[in-house]
Amino acid sequence: MDLNLSPEDRAFRDQARRWFSANVPRTELTTLEERRAWHRTMYDAGYVGMGWPKEYGGRGATPMQQAIAADEMARANAPAPINGLGVGFIGPTIIVHGTPEQKQRYLKKILTAEEMWCQLYSEPNSGSDLASLRTRAEDKGDHFLVNGQKIWTSGGHIADWGILLARTDPGVAKHKGISCLLFNMRQPGVEVRPLKQITGSSEFNEVFMTNARAEKRELLGRLGQGWEIAQTTLGFERGGNSMARVTRYASAFDRLVEAVKKLTRGGKPLLEDPVVRAKLGKVYAEMEVQRYAALRVLSALQKGDSPGAASSITKLSYSEFEKRYYELCLEILGPYGQVTDGGLEETTLDVDSSSGVRSSWAYAFLWARAGTIYSGSSEIQKNVIGERVLGLPKEIRADRVAKA
Amino acid sequence: MDFSFSSDQQLLRNSARAFLDEHSKPAQVRLLWDDPRGESETLWKEMAQLGWLGLALPEDAGGSALGLVETAILQEELGRAACPSPYLPTVLAAMAIDRFGSAAQKHRWLPAVAGGGARATVALMERALDFRPESIETRADERGGKVVLSGIKQFVPWAHVADVVLVPARRGAALAVYVVDAAAPGVSIKPLTSMDPGTRLSQVTLDAATVAAEAMLPAEAVPFLLERGAVGAAAEMLGAARRCLDMAVEYAKVREQFGQPIGSFQAIRHRCAEMLLDVENSHAATYYAAWALASGAEDGPLAASVAKSYVNDAARKVCGDAIQVHGGIGFTWEYDLHLYFKRAKALEPLYGDAEHHRELIVRRVAR
Numbered sequence: 005m006d007l008n009l010s011p012e013d014r015a016f017r018d019q020a021r022r023w024f025s026a027n028v029p030r031t032e033l034t035t036l037e038e039r040r041a042w043h044r045t046m047y048d049a050g051y052v053g054m055g056w057p058k059e060y061g062g063r064g065a066t067p068m069q070q071a072i073a074a075d076e077m078a079r080a081n082a083p084a085p086i087n088g089l090g091v092g093f094i095g096p097t098i099i100v101h102g103t104p105e106q107k108q109r110y111l112k113k114i115l116t117a118e119e120m121w122c123q124l125y126s127e128p129n130s131g132s133d134l135a136s137l138r139t140r141a142e143d144k145g146d147h148f149l150v151n152g153q154k155i156w157t158s159g160g161h162i163a164d165w166g167i168l169l170a171r172t173d174p175g176v177a178k179h180k181g182i183s184c185l186l187f188n189m190r191q192p193g194v195e196v197r198p199l200k201q202i203t204g205s206s207e208f209n210e211v212f213m214t215n216a217r218a219e220k221r222e223l224l225g226r227l228g229q230g231w232e233i234a235q236t237t238l239g240f241e242r243g244g245n246s247m248a249r250v251t252r253y254a255s256a257f258d259r260l261v262e263a264v265k266k267l268t269r270g271g272k273p274l275l276e277d278p279v280v281r282a283k284l285g286k287v288y289a290e291m292e293v294q295r296y297a298a299l300r301v302l303s304a305l306q307k308g309d310s311p312g313a314a315s316s317i318t319k320l321s322y323s324e325f326e327k328r329y330y331e332l333c334l335e336i337l338g339p340y341g342q343v344t345d346g347g348l349e350e351t352t353l354d355v356d357s358s359s360g361v362r363s364s365w366a367y368a369f370l371w372a373r374a375g376t377i378y379s380g381s382s383e384i385q386k387n388v389i390g391e392r393v394l395g396l397p398k399e400i401r402a403d404r405v406a407k408a
Numbered sequence: 409m410d411f412s413f414s415s416d417q418q419l420l421r422n423s424a425r426a427f428l429d430e431h432s433k434p435a436q437v438r439l440l441w442d443d444p445r446g447e448s449e450t451l452w453k454e455m456a457q458l459g460w461l462g463l464a465l466p467e468d469a470g471g472s473a474l475g476l477v478e479t480a481i482l483q484e485e486l487g488r489a490a491c492p493s494p495y496l497p498t499v500l501a502a503m504a505i506d507r508f509g510s511a512a513q514k515h516r517w518l519p520a521v522a523g524g525g526a527r528a529t530v531a532l533m534e535r536a537l538d539f540r541p542e543s544i545e546t547r548a549d550e551r552g553g554k555v556v557l558s559g560i561k562q563f564v565p566w567a568h569v570a571d572v573v574l575v576p577a578r579r580g581a582a583l584a585v586y587v588v589d590a591a592a593p594g595v596s597i598k599p600l601t602s603m604d605p606g607t608r609l610s611q612v613t614l615d616a617a618t619v620a621a622e623a624m625l626p627a628e629a630v631p632f633l634l635e636r637g638a639v640g641a642a643a644e645m646l647g648a649a650r651r652c653l654d655m656a657v658e659y660a661k662v663r664e665q666f667g668q669p670i671g672s673f674q675a676i677r678h679r680c681a682e683m684l685l686d687v688e689n690s691h692a693a694t695y696y697a698a699w700a701l702a703s704g705a706e707d708g709p710l711a712a713s714v715a716k717s718y719v720n721d722a723a724r725k726v727c728g729d730a731i732q733v734h735g736g737i738g739f740t741w742e743y744d745l746h747l748y749f750k751r752a753k754a755l756e757p758l759y760g761d762a763e764h765h766r767e768l769i770v771r772r773v774a775r
Contacts, residue, residue, distance in 0.1 A: 005417065005477050006410050007699050013409070068409060261774045275774060285766025288773055289714040296692040296711075303411035321685055383674070389684060390677035394657050397672040 007299060009068075017072045023049055024080035033083050036162060043085045043117045051077070053091050053115045060099055060107065061115045067305035071298075074248035078255070084360035089159065090114040090121030094167045097236050098186075101225040110165070110186065122163035124154040124187060124211060125234065132384050134169075135178045135231060136403075141170035141185060141218060148172070148185065148218040150193075153210065156378070160196045160209035163189045168218070169230050178403065182230035186222045193217070203370045207359070246298035246322050252356040253291050253329060256368060259352050260284075260333050266350050267340060280336055287332050294322055313392035316385040323375035324382060326358055330369040341365040411695070413481070421481050427458065428489040434744040440492040441605035445569060447492050455495065456524025464503055469518035475702035476636065480643040480694060487647025490747040492606035494527045494566035496640045501528035501574045504633055505587065508625040513587055517572060529570040530633050531561035531612055532759065539764040541576070541583055541630045546614060548577040548586060555579070555621050557586060557594070557614040565758060567610035568599045575614065576630050585625040585633075592617050604754035606747070635701060635709050637759030638716035642694045645723035645755050648748035649690060652730035653683045655745060659734055676733060683729050686722040693718045710772050713765035720762045723752040 009017065027049070033039045046052050054070045056062020065073075077084070085091065095114045098106055113119040130137040139152025150170060160166070166187045173181035189196070193216035198206035225233050264274040264284070274280045301311060301318050311318070334341035343351045344364045357368035358375060376382040390396040413421065431451060440446055455461055464479050465471025479499060486495055502521040505513050520526035536543050546559025557577055567573060567590070575586045588595060594617030599610045657680055660671030670676045697711035705711075727749040731738035738745050756762070 005413055005695065005699055006703075007696065007705075008703070009409055257773075264774070281770045281774075282763060282766055284774055285769040286717065286762075288769050289717045289766065292711070292714045293689050293693045293718050296696040297689055299409070299696070300411040300692045303409055306409065307412070317685055317688055320681070321689060383678065386678040386681035387674065389681035390671070390674075394677075394680055394684060396657065396660055396677050396680060397669045399672045399674060399677070400668060 009072075013068055013072060016069050017076065020051070020073050020076040021079070023051075024076050024082050028080050028082045036086070039083060039086050040117050042083055043087070046082075046085055047116055052085050053095065056095065056099065056111075056115070060095075060111045067302055071245065071247040071302050074245045075251050078248045078251035078356075081255070081356075081362070085117070087114060087117040087120050089123050090117075090119075090165075094121045094123065097167065097233060098224065100236055101184075101229075101233050103221075105221065106186065106224065119164040120159065120162050122157050122160045122166045122189070122209075122211075124157060124160075124166040124168040126156045127153060128155050132381055133403075134234070135182065137169055137171060137182065139168070139170045139213065140174075141168075141172050141183060143172065147220060148223075150185070150187070150213045150216040150218055153212050155199075155208075155210050157196075157209045157211050158207050160189070160211050161198050161206070163196075165189055166211070167224070169234055172227055172230075176228070179231045180228055182234075183227050184224040184230040184233040185218045186224055187216075187218050188222070191216060201370075202373065203367055205361075205367075246294065246318055247302065249322055249326075249358050250291065250295040250298055252358055252360075253294070253326070255356040256330075256333070257288065257291065259355050260336070263337055263340065263350060263352070267337070274336065283332055283336060287329055290325055291329065294325055297321060313388050316380070316388040317393070319379065320382055320385040320389070323372075326372045326375050330357075330365070330372045333365055334369050337365060341369070411692075413477075417478060417481060420478055421485065423458075424460075424482050424485040425488070427454075428485055428491060432486075432489040432491040434490075434747060437490050437492060437606060437747055446605065446608045447494060447566070447569060451491075451493065452527070453524045455493070456522065460495070461499065461502075461524055462518075462522025464499060465506055465518050465522050469506070469514065470522035471518070476639065476698040477695060477702055480639060480698040483640050483643035484647035484650075484694070487644030487748075487751060488651045490606055490648060490651075490751045492608075494529065494569055494608075496637070496644065497529035497565045497570070498527050500633055500637050500640060501530050501572065503636060504530075504574060504585070504625060504629045507632060508585075508629045509587070510622060513623070513625075517587075520571075526571040527566065527569050528572045528574070529564055529566050530574045530637065531564045531567070531576070532630075532633060532637070533562045533564075535560060535562055537761075539634060539760045541627070544576050544578055544583060544630075546575065546577040548579040548584065550579070550621065551618075553621060554618050555586065555624070557588065557617045557619065559614050561612040561614070563600075563609045563758065564597075564612045566608050567597045567612050568608060573612060574625070574629070574633065575612075577614075583627040583630065585627070585629040586619050587623045587625065588614070588617060588619055592619065594618060602754065604750035606751055607754035607758075631709065634760050635712040638712045638765065639694065639697045639701060641755040641759045642690070642697065642715040642719040645719045645752045646687070646690045646694050648752040649683075649687050649719075649723040649726040652727040652745060652748050653680070653687050656680060656683065656730040656733040663734075670733075679729055679733060683726045686726050690715075690719045690722045710769060713760070713768045713772075716760055717762040717765040717769070720756045724756060727752045 050063050051073050053062045054065035058064045127137050141148040141150050166189050168185045168187035169182055171181050172183040193214045195212040197210045199208045200206050267274045340351045344366050353364050354362055355365050355368050356362055357371045359371050459472050460482055462471030463474050467473050505517050549556045570590045573588045573590050575588050594615045596613045597610045602609050660676050663670050693715040697715035700708040700711040731745055737743050
């Protein structure tokens with residue numbers, strides 16, 4: 005056991021720290037084009053898709069170096085790269101399951117964000133029970149005819165492509181009849197409607213596909229292999245980059261400390277209130293534990309151990325912590341924590357949230373509700389942990405009974 | 409960077425587990441619960457022979473010169489076995505003597521501890537429910553070239569079997585830690601009966617107990633003892649929690665109700681998943697802190713406070729949830745769960761309770 009960074013990793017960290025402090029945009033990026041330009045600057049410097057193999061445009065960086073770069077990015081308050089779904093796990097999924105032609109066609113443009121990607125998985129009636137999805141992709145000889153509706157599609161409104169799960173064979177068991185398509189979002193028959201979230205912003209969308217078309221060459225993997233491929237992508241997603249998350253939580257903690265120095269009760273700063281101090285100490289300890297746990301996961305990844313189902317523990321841990329964390333921040337800050345505008349000097353609108361957006365305490369608090377739902381809810385994670393990590397017996401489910 | 413145990417550390421854990429599975433079975437633990445002394449001389453001698461007592465002591469004192477990570481590994485196993493033993497306070501006191509003591513003190517105590525011939529303890533609490541050094545009231549007055557100690561130390565672990573007690577006391581304005589022979593005149597030890605008979609506690613009264621003026625460690629020994637004690641206690645609580653988790657999961661696989669194993673019900677399975685999460689996070693916290701203190705990392709003391717305050721809550725919850733998963737049988741004296749539940753609970757207020765460590769955290773991070 006040795007938690008020191010190796011000399012190479014330390015040199016890499018110093019280099020990344022210098023680069024981000026010299027290159028972080030000084031003004032807020034508002035348009036997609038500005039964000040794309042910043043993304044390209046990072047890509048050219050080698051900080052996008054770092055873990056991808058060199059032959060596909062990455063640098064084959066170790067998990068440690070990827071975590072260091074993400075951590076430095078968070079530390080410098082750098083805007084996140086765009087096309088996160090594409091770079092984070094759709095590209096890697098194509099690398100695993102794609103044909104040489106597909107790799108040639110899609111990968112470079114994912115890295116450069118020339119083409120933006122979204123994930124077309126969840127449906128209105130298929131959330132946790134994703135395998136019950138009903139979007140159809142009918143084999144029409146030379147192409148697939150796609151009909152159905154997707155929901156909770158992050159970035160759907162700006163996506164050029166989507167990784168689509170659709171039913172190609174309704175006649176077999178539900179997990180077996182699903183295929184995965186690389187689906188062109190820019191075509192007639194695709195309608196994207198933004199969903200306004202409880203944060204007031206619209207990162208999610210509904211996507212309606214009406215007699216839309218997918219070419220045969222756009223099938224990823226084999227017919228009927230979609231469920232298996234989805235497990236690959238969800239694994240990438242749940243592994244997450246927990247180090248950088250903790251850096252964002254820590255940055256929000258600094259804002260909290262600033263606030264409790266300014267706000268007063270009984271003529272004294274809140275920071276001197278023993279109840280507030282006890283709460284701060286408890287939540288800081290929990291945050292540090294998230295950091296230690298992230299280091300432990302990283303160390304396993306670094307040794308080439310695939311976290312597998314254990315990545316569910318990480319996801320469950322940080323997403324549930326995040327809710328408790330921002331709840332506690334708002335509890336301490338009272339109504340100051342709920343102000344989203346109005347220029348009170350005690351209330352910063354510069355709080356880090358795990359979405360990467362810096363906004364009000366209220367935004368961070370509300371956004372925290374998303375983490376325990378997306379990418380497999382906490383309840384699903386606990387099922388995975390129970391069955392696949394602890395080896396508890398599977399529950400008796402109506403759909404399993406029916407097949408028996 | 410590597411968070412996993414080295415092969416030597418793995419070996420140490422495996423051999424410790426095998427040894428304790430054989431020599432600290434629940435039935436043996438229960439015998440010691442009923443024993444007036446509460447611990448086994450045979451077991452202590454065997455621990456010495458295995459090299460456990462000198463694990464972190466220098467080689468010239470008969471030790472192995474290993475670090476806090478290895479000590480924590482053993483402590484986790486002791487907690488997993490709910491082994492009644494003065495191991496933690498003894499190695500803690502010995503580490504402080506090794507770090508801060510004079511050559512004569514080291515010579516007097518370290519080989520004796522490593523060889524199994526001496527037990528030691530630390531008196532970190534007084535009547536006030538307060539671990540801050542500034543709350544210490546025990547006085548150390550100079551008299552005729554010697555030091556006379558007066559005061560009452562409360563909840564001192566395993567004092568009734570200790571040969572030497574480390575006693576923080578105030579000499580004028582200055583704080584120091586005195587190395588007190590437990591058999592010295594003026595030292596009286598009154599054992600208490602407490603919820604966990606595997607963690608014996610005593611009240612130690614110093615009524616003009618006289619020690620040599622040089623039988624003293626500097627004031628830095630107080631935070632040193634609290635930090636390392638916190639990590640050692642966290643490791644034992646982690647071991648107790650992991651044992652309870654294992655028992656709950658095994659039980660949930662075989663216990664049937666409504667014609668199914670209860671582990672197939674989400675109400676049980678989700679609880680077990682949460683227990684695992686708490687145990688894994690406790691592992692990360694404990695060993696991070698052990699490594700950080702051992703390697704002199706800047707955040708070592710902070711990490712010790714994080715570990716103690718976090719594992720206090722996590723271990724209590726996991727052990728308690730294991731009782732809940734078992735239902736009625738888990739509430740019986742004959743079933744073994746309460747051995748671990750009580751061990752975890754007994755360590756909660758020792759070596760700094762959660763309130764103390766949270767306050768230390770805030771002092772470090774919110775200035």
